[in-house]
Amino acid sequence: MKILIIEDDSSLREIMSRALRQEKFTVETASTFAEADSKLAGYNYDCILLDIMLPDGNGLQLLEHIRALGKRENVIIVSARNAIEDRVQGLDLGADDYLPKPFHTAELVARVRSVLRRGRSGGELKIEIGNVSLSPSSRQVKVEGQELSLLKKEFDILLYFMQRPAHMIDKTMLAESVWGDYVDDTDNFQFVYAQIKNLRRKLADAKASIEISSVYGFGYKLIEKSA
Amino acid sequence: MRLFSRIAIRLAATLIVLMSLWAVLFYFAMADQIHDEVDDALEDYTTLIITRKLAGRELPNAGDGSNNTFTITPVSADYARRHSHYRYHDESVYIPEKREYEPARVITTIFNDAEGQYYELKVSTPSFEKADLFSAVLLWIVALYVLLLLITVGITMLIFYRNMRPLYILLEWLDSYHPGVNPKPINNPTRITEFKRLNVALQSAIDRSEQMLERQTQFIGNASHELQTPLAIIGNRVEWLLDESKLTDEQAMELYKINKTLSRAVRLNKTLLLLTKIENSQFIETSQVDLVAIVSETVESLSEIYISRQIKFTTDLPSKFEVQMNESLASTLVTNLIKNVYVHSEQGVEARAAIVGRKLIVENQGREMLDREHIFERFYQGSQRETSMGLGLALVAAICRHYNINIEYSFVNGSHRFEIDFAE
CATH class of the missing domain: 3.30.565.10 (Histidine kinase-like ATPase, C-terminal domain)
Known part of the structure; x- marks a missing residue:
């Protein structure tokens, strides 16, 4: 799987490529519009991470250019501008996803995985880890083919973990992505603990081969149980 | 208080002072003039009496309707020398025909006949009631005051509102102005220099403050926007450390706290961006x-x-x-x-x-x-x-x-x- 990162900030470029390389992706980078343009002309990629604001041009133009070339790459727009117009315009021009800065590394990896999966399976986004399979579109979870019934929040949490297996997720990050904007002033995570506790019990009862383990007392990690 | 009410009150107050002064002066001038006339008449009358007396002719009758009275008293030469001039004064005199006391003007003088006998002649003529005159003057002054005030205020109001219209147009425009909501340009044609200058000054002040506001909004927007990338980098590096390194629990906790503080900065930044966007009216779709x-x-x-x-x-x-x-x-x-x-x-x-x-x-x-x-x-x-x-x-x-x-x-x-x- 080959990924092209088009981002003008060197530090961010380094972090993005390091994170993706760790996930065994092949990563190439471009820091300017011109460099990206020449790489796109010469090579094919599975996924392109595109920063909209480049020193020598607008990323959206590059996106138009990519589509004009008839390339079928998955494109994720990465932008500091959270403007809705940008997002809409980007998606209209055929971007597959939109990731606003600042983002969590885990989020980046999950989004890349998700668009690649979508690309491969023609829209079906089933995620499988161990004996657990999860389908985001139908909101179904199966353990060994047996359906596991989860409440809404429990499902959202499991989805979040399954998109980021083996990565540490801290409780703030989890709360923010599952509960959304509501959560940002809280300093008490009782509500997260309660949901995690129930989810763990349900997974264990269904004899799932994955579990949510605690890390450092403030984070969680989805791991596959060694048989 | 409206400007015009203030002007009207000031006008009324000034008029009242001026009119009072005027009333006092008028009263004294009037009294003086009347005394003058009466004194002249008295003098003529005195001359008449003296002439008749010296010529031995009949003196004027007391009851001739003129209400004048007179007395002739023989006096010593010594007294005469000391009171030789015409002397005027006011006093109350009993008018027998009217059977009442009335204010009167009195003239006293001395004359002598051929034998060298000195006489003092005292002639009095009814004068005017000072209180009557005073109240008459007061009444007319008050009437004049009210009339003048009505006319002055009326004319001032007419002129004021005619000429101040540009001011009220400006005020109306200011009322309709909301900072940050693109104001329409001032439309206030006038030939008055002061208002022309006010138009220009106001327009440029508003333009300037609009510009400042826009620059400020833009600055906050840009600053927040430029912060996004560095914030992303710090966050990602901390996450990397947490995710990939073998850390002691203390180190990990420290990093987690850094991350929590960082999320506050990220949220703050996002909120400021959101505020900027709302203020720039970037949420059009409804x-x-x-x-x-x-x-x-x-x-x-x-x-x-x-x-x-x-x-x-x-x-x-x-x-x-x-x-x-x-x-x-x-x-x-x-x-x-x-x-x-x-x-x-x-x-x-x-x-x-x-x-x-x-x-x-x-x-x-x-x-x-x-x-x-x-x-x-x-x-x-x-x-x-x-x-x-x-x-x-x-x-x-x-x-x-x-x-x-x-x-x-x-x-x-x-x-x-x-x-x-x-x-x-």
Whole structure:
């Protein structure tokens, strides 16, 4: 799987490529519009991470250019501008996803995985880890083919973990992505603990081969149980 | 006080002083003139009496209708020498024909006959009543004052409003001006130099302040925007450390705390960007948004998140209440208003969200009234709470301003109460 990162900030470029390389992706980078343009002309990629604001041009133009070339790459727009117009315009021009800065590394990896999966399976986004399979579109979870019934929040949490297996997720990050904007002033995570506790019990009862383990007392990690 | 009322009062006051002065002067001048005339007449009459007396002719009759009276008294030469001149004075004289005392002017003089006998002649003629004259003058002065005042104020009003019209046009324009909402240029044609200058000065002042406001908004926008990338980098590096390194629990906890603080910075930054966008009117798309759904969902989520605060939140909602708004702004509005309750109220208090008519009311028990002037300002912190940024209500206010929605805060029966009026 080959990924092209088009981002003008060197530090961010380094972090993005390091994170993706760790996930065994092949990563190439471009820091300017011109460099990206020449790489796109010469090579094919599975996924392109595109920063909209480049020193020598607008990323959206590059996106138009990519589509004009008839390339079928998955494109994720990465932008500091959270403007809705940008997002809409980007998606209209055929971007597959939109990731606003600042983002969590885990989020980046999950989004890349998700668009690649979508690309491969023609829209079906089933995620499988161990004996657990999860389908985001139908909101179904199966353990060994047996359906596991989860409440809404429990499902959202499991989805979040399954998109980021083996990565540490801290409780703030989890709360923010599952509960959304509501959560940002809280300093008490009782509500997260309660949901995690129930989810763990349900997974264990269904004899799932994955579990949510605690890390450092403030984070969680989805791991596959060694048989 | 209106400028014109002030001018009218000043005019009236000035006139009253001037007219009083005038009345005094007029009264004295008048009295003086009358005395003069009377004195002349008395002198003629005296000459007549003396002539007749010396010629031995008949003296004028007392009852001739002129009301004049006279006495002739022989006096010593010595007395005569000492009182040789005409002497005038006022006194009350009994008029036998009228049988009453009347104010009179009296002349006293000395003459001598051929034998060298000196006589003192005292002639009196009825004069005028000073009080009568005084009240007559007063009456006319008051009448004149009222007349003058009416005319002056009337004419001044006419001239004032004719000439001050450009001022009132300017004031009207200023009333319609809201900072940040593109003002229409001043349309106030006038030939008066002062108003021309005022037009120009006002227009340029407003233009300047608009520019400043825009620059400030832009600056906050740009600064927040430029911060996004560095914030992303720091966050990602911390996450990398947490995820990939073997750390002691203390080190990990330290990094987690850094990350938490960082998320506050990220949130703050996002909120500032959002505020900037609202103020720049970048949320154009609107749709019919059901506030009931947003309120119930928000309350449900928040009561779950803030379960430890044990707030008894009740809702009193109709089945549907739609407003024409940008959906994400409507949600931000409601969320911040309700989250405000959870974040800032004390443990276990009662709170309520209700939609009554076209009003959304959110109230919660509290100790004392908040500073009504400042609660909607950025970074206002009523109760100091570490995790709160003090931007929630600023956002609410910015959204209300954007849609011209009226929001009011009050403290009723021990409860903070926010009322948002979605009047059509």
